[in-house]
Amino acid sequence: MTPTLYLRIVGALLSVMLASAFVGCSRPQRILTVERIEGVIEQVFDPSMGTCSRCWRPWNRVKSHTTWFESYHGMFTLCETCWHALSPTERWPYYRDILRSWPEPKISEGKLEQIVLAEKFGANPWMP
Ligand SMILES: [Zn+2]
Secondary structure: OOHHHHHHHHHHHHHHHHHHOOOOOOOHHHOOOHHHHHHHHHHHHOOOOOEOOOOOOEOOOOOEEEEEOOOOOEEEEEEHHHHHHOOHHHHHHHHHHHHHHOOOOOOOHHHHHHHHHHOOOOOOOOOO
């Protein structure tokens, strides 16, 4: 990758991120913060990789936190670091937005909210 191409990609990515800061400002997931700059830079190297909804770091660079809602169905939207940094109430909007983006949700919003708000230690409630 040439330096010019690299700078163009970084510039385009930063432009999208900055523009997203002004769309849906009530959603914390869309706002570019200082903490997310590292995530934005890492996304340049892994553009096809999914990311943590809070810090935007790619999944191959952070450990995801899985919230289980059945014995073999779970979801992750936050990395372990972000999950531990937030209260259950602060985590809920990230889960809600991911769930609403699913074309065919495997769980109702009300049920998932109960599970997210009750999850305090990251244990899988479906496993003994
Ligand atoms: Zn994170």
